[in-house]
Amino acid sequence: MFKILLIEDDATLFKEMKDRLIDWDYKVYGVENFQNVMESFARIQPDLVIIDIQLPKYDGFHWCRMVREHSNVPIVFLSSRDHPTDMVMSMNLGADDFIQKPFHFEVLIAKIQAILRRVYNYSTTTSDLKTWMGATIDLERNRVSNEKGMIDLTKNEIFILKLLVERKNKIVSREDLMNLLWDDQRFISDNTLTVNVNRLRKKLAEIGLGNGIETKVGQGYTAIEQVEK
CATH class of the missing domain: 3.40.50.2300 (Response regulator)
Structure with a gap:
């Protein structure tokens, strides 16, 4: 309960x-x-x-x-x-x-x-740890860390990052993010998602990952990562 x-x-x-x-x-x-x-x-x-x-x-x-x-x-x-x-x-x-x-x-x-x-x-259906751009994403503790430091994220922020990283280098639409985060977009202001993503970017910038999430105007967001050749 x-x-x-x-x-x-x-x-x-x-x-x-x-x-x-x-x-x-x-x-x-x-x-x-x-x-x-x-x-x-x-x-x-x-x-x-x-x-x-x-x-x-x-x-x-x-x-x-x-x-x-x-x-x-x-x-x-x-x-x-x-x-x-x-x-x-x-x-x-x-x-x-x-x-x-x-x-x-x-x-x-x-x-x-x-x-x-x-x-x-x-978090019960996925691994508790993910890696992205040289950083470790700890889904259980809501933390991201790399050689530059460590940041704590809120539940919304860690979930947004998790979804984007799982589809890295691909566009995740705003509609998909809002549906997955809040289940029913009818009750959500579009600005709510924008604020959450901007806050996530600001925290990621503290450890040098501020440019890791790109906005695709009119489409959504992408977690970028260079593909090793």
Whole structure:
């Protein structure tokens, strides 16, 4: 049974979401002290975190940063704000998805199921290690390393890289990536994929692999690697 930490200060919405998630056989926990959310996170060790942006004391962006300092657990943002920068900020901080309030509960469930299925099931069918451009991709630890250093990736980032590397030197369409990542494109903004890929590139640049992923305008992305002759 997956554990979900719901960081939401609206008591009515929290109860409604908790009851609905319990109906889907999830264990749902709340936060007792909004001044120190990490106490709850450390105690519960959730499999997924849902964070509202507007919270007492510190906003959801702050707590996302704090969680990412310690864990790559999947994070879903909730927000009643509709400014595009909120979604971009969320993804840049390492969130896996962003849902705007008000939302249909079926959409939330679909996103949660897709994320949990992707994060906790995909690595059981493939080798935990892959190599690309002289780097080792550790799918179990969400890390990429080479002689220049090591970077930690989020679940979305490692999965995007895995898909591209498995088809290296071939174009992977944006539609294929979104379908494989989130199962149903109808619930996904096209910008979400762009932000995730740009964030992945920025991290890869730290170890000299920033040019390893090429954008094929109007088509998708390619993980390049020179073929040995």
